[in-house]
Amino acid sequence: MRIGELAERTGLSRDTIRFYERSKLIESIPGDSTTNAYRHYPENLVKKLKFIHQARTAGISVAALRDILDATQGDCDKKTAKKMIKRKLNELKENLDHTRKVIDFLESELKGL
Numbered sequence: 001m002r003i004g005e006l007a008e009r010t011g012l013s014r015d016t017i018r019f020y021e022r023s024k025l026i027e028s029i030p031g032d033s034t035t036n037a038y039r040h041y042p043e044n045l046v047k048k049l050k051f052i053h054q055a056r057t058a059g060i061s062v063a064a065l066r067d068i069l070d071a072t073q074g075d076c077d078k079k080t081a082k083k084m085i086k087r088k089l090n091e092l093k094e095n096l097d098h099t100r101k102v103i104d105f106l107e108s109e110l111k112g113l
Contacts, residue, residue: 003028006041010049017041017049023062025052025069064088 007014020026026048028039055065071084 001041001043002038003041006045006049009046010053012049012053016053020049020052024066025062 001009003014003017006012007017010017017026021028026041026045028041031038031040052065052069055068056062060068068085068088072081
């Protein structure tokens with residue numbers, strides 16, 4: 001399918017789809033014609049783009065998302081994929097703990113003013 005149909009089916013803009021492609025989150029294939037630069041997008045990208053959009057909406061960075069996709073695609077070793085996802089979860093939990101400490105500190109300081 002071409003980018004317009006993919007955009008329609010996913011609800012994403014063409015620019016967003018192109019951004020994800022430039023970011024190496026998805027891939028397209030060149031069209032058959034030598035007279036235009038149309039790209040073709042495989043059917044499986046509809047589901048993948050919906051996942052990517054949900055992950056981005058949840059705040060997952062492009063770099064972290066690329067790591068997750070690389071670890072979980074194709075014939076990946078499920079054990080390695082789980083380990084990588086757990087590592088990302090732990091990293092986020094540590095960031096959350098740090099953020100909570102900063103919030104607690106600032107709220108305490110605010111009360112003292």
